[in-house]
Amino acid sequence: MALVVSGCSIVQPKSFTFQAELPENFTIGAVTHYESESGEMCSKRKAFRSKERNAANFVELQLPLTDTAKGCSMVLKKVVLHIEGKWGKRELEMSLQRASITIRDEPSETVRPFPISGPFVFQAQCQWFFRTTGPRRYIVKILECRALDANGVVQKQLAGAALQRDQLAGKTVKMVLTVAEEELPAVGDNWVKFPTGWKRCMGKGLDDLDAFCFGNTIDFKMFKMPDGRDCTVYPNCTE
Incomplete structure (x- = not known):
C-alpha cells in the first residue's frame, strides 16, 4: 500500500x-x-x-x-x-x-x-x-x-x-x-551619610538651592518629604 x-x-x-x-x-x-x-x-x-x-x-x-x-x-x-x-x-x-x-x-x-x-x-x-x-x-x-x-x-x-x-x-x-536596595543622592557633595541616614548640607545658607557641602559636614538644613513632613535625615525623616 x-x-x-x-x-x-x-x-x-x-x-x-x-x-x-x-x-x-x-x-x-x-x-x-x-x-x-x-x-x-x-x-x-x-x-x-x-x-x-x-x-x-x-x-x-x-x-x-x-x-x-x-x-x-x-x-x-x-x-x-x-x-x-x-x-x-x-x-x-x-x-x-x-x-x-x-x-x-x-x-x-x-x-x-x-x-x-x-x-x-x-x-x-x-x-x-x-x-x-x-x-x-x-x-x-x-x-x-x-x-x-x-x-x-x-x-x-x-x-x-x-x-x-x-x-x-x-x-x-x-x-x-x-x-537597588539603597537610594543614593542625585548630586555629589550635597549630602553627608550618617548611621541614621543622609543629611542635607547647608551650603551658603537656607536660600542656597545648590547647597554644596564645601567640606562643611557640621551644618545641615531641613527638607520636606513629598507628603509635606519636615525632616532632618533621609529616608527616615527623623534621627
Whole structure:
C-alpha cells in the first residue's frame, strides 16, 4: 500500500513574545521601530502596552517582526522599552527610563544566542537617586536603569539586549528588572551619610538651592518629604 503525503509548508510566526518581571510600582511599555528591508525610504513606529498586570507585576506583549505601510514591507530594527517607576502617590511623582532591544541581521560579538530551551533572559537594575528642589527643598527622585552581567554586577550601559533576527520568530525574550536596595543622592557633595541616614548640607545658607557641602559636614538644613513632613535625615525623616 502506498502512502501519499500531501505537500505543505509550515508558516513561521512573524512575531516574538516580550515578557517583563517588574518591581512594585513599576510599569513598562514598548515602541517598535520598523524600517524597509529593501532600502526604500519608509519607516514606522508602533506602541504596545499591556492592558493589565497580575499580582506578580508580570507583563507580556506580542511584538510583530514585520509590518507594511503603503506597500512598503518593513522589518523590526529596534524595540524601545519605556520604564516608568512611581516614587509617590501623586500623578507626577514618577520617573521615566529607557531600555532597548536591538535586532541585528548578522552575527556579532554583542549578540547572545538563544538558549536551547526556555526564554532569552536579560537582567537590569534600577537605581533611585534623590535630591531636593525649590526653595522649600522638597524631595524628588530620579530613576536610572542599567544592565546587569551574568554575575549580577551593574554595567555602565543602559539596560537592553542585542538579538539576531533569524532566531527571534516564535521565541520569548524576558527582562527581569530589580531595584537597588539603597537610594543614593542625585548630586555629589550635597549630602553627608550618617548611621541614621543622609543629611542635607547647608551650603551658603537656607536660600542656597545648590547647597554644596564645601567640606562643611557640621551644618545641615531641613527638607520636606513629598507628603509635606519636615525632616532632618533621609529616608527616615527623623534621627
